[in-house]
Amino acid sequence: MSKPTKIIVMSDLHLGAAGTVQYGLDTAERFAKALGDAARLYGDADLCIFAGDIADEADPAAYRLFEDMRSRLDMPQCVLLGNHDDRDVYLAHGRDQMVDANGFVQGVREIGETRVIMLDSSEPGHVEGVLCQTRLDWLAGELAVARATHQKAILVLHHNPQRLHMPVDRYSLARPEALLAVLKASGVEIPLIIAGHCHITSAGSWGGYAVVSISGNQHRVGPFLTGMRGQQACYEGAAQFAVIMAEGEDATVHFHGYVDRNIELPAAMFPWKLDQWQKTPDFLNEAEAEAEAEAVSQVEPA
Numbered sequence: 001m002s003k004p005t006k007i008i009v010m011s012d013l014h015l016g017a018a019g020t021v022q023y024g025l026d027t028a029e030r031f032a033k034a035l036g037d038a039a040r041l042y043g044d045a046d047l048c049i050f051a052g053d054i055a056d057e058a059d060p061a062a063y064r065l066f067e068d069m070r071s072r073l074d075m076p077q078c079v080l081l082g083n084h085d086d087r088d089v090y091l092a093h094g095r096d097q098m099v100d101a102n103g104f105v106q107g108v109r110e111i112g113e114t115r116v117i118m119l120d121s122s123e124p125g126h127v128e129g130v131l132c133q134t135r136l137d138w139l140a141g142e143l144a145v146a147r148a149t150h151q152k153a154i155l156v157l158h159h160n161p162q163r164l165h166m167p168v169d170r171y172s173l174a175r176p177e178a179l180l181a182v183l184k185a186s187g188v189e190i191p192l193i194i195a196g197h198c199h200i201t202s203a204g205s206w207g208g209y210a211v212v213s214i215s216g217n218q219h220r221v222g223p224f225l226t227g228m229r230g231q232q233a234c235y236e237g238a239a240q241f242a243v244i245m246a247e248g249e250d251a252t253v254h255f256h257g258y259v260d261r262n263i264e265l266p267a268a269m270f271p272w273k274l275d276q277w278q279k280t281p282d283f284l285n286e287a288e289a290e291a292e293a294e295a296v297s298q299v300e301p302a
């Protein structure tokens, strides 16, 4: 069995200058945890994508901090921009930039039979995502290559194209139907479309394509669906990144929470979960049998 493609997607870092605290959260401190967990747990990833809203106010110091921090992560990386970013400021202060022939911060990476297409949906002066005809044409061209080379495509962009039935829909991707038309016309298999922007974890389908959004590095919002009254809840966690495991037309997305105040249960409660990949199925069966015997002994009269 070939090794699946492993892609990390981090989003909505919302960095300021070092030491900046917003909403009581130090986004740099949180980002450091994300990078630490990525290196410690997913160090063999093929690619780490930073999917926009890198800086909260497009401050040069924030981009410099971002570059300094990510330079310590030893894996291939790509950077996308979001509505909080400023393309010109990023281009002046970022490193190893992914820029296409038209000056948009977008590009592709080929990993095995997967073509990872990263789209620039940021537009100066716009909160909502914009894909102009130039970007749509570029996308159509990249999909044509995928089609000709029998690659599957994974699409990454900052603004979610799918409706969340929440107020954020007013400033998600504008004219998502234009993007959908390009995807449909390509005939390319697209196992996954993943975005950030909305600061909430969601999964579903859009136009028949699987779509996921992640809550990212800043605050998370709670579901606030059409017609709800009152104030939408915001939470300090979970801050999360996605880990995509892609194999041909299949893609599984795990959500790794790196700021997460759920209480971890004692490891001793789950002894069979120690080094599971290193042990034979017999061990697992033995552990299950032991656990079952233990459970039975507790309910049987002595």
Ligand SMILES: [Fe+2]
Binding pocket: 012, 014, 053, 082, 084, 197, 198, 199
């Ligand atoms: Fe954001």
Ligand SMILES: [Fe+2]
Binding pocket: 053, 082, 083, 084, 158, 196, 197, 198
């Ligand atoms: Fe955003």
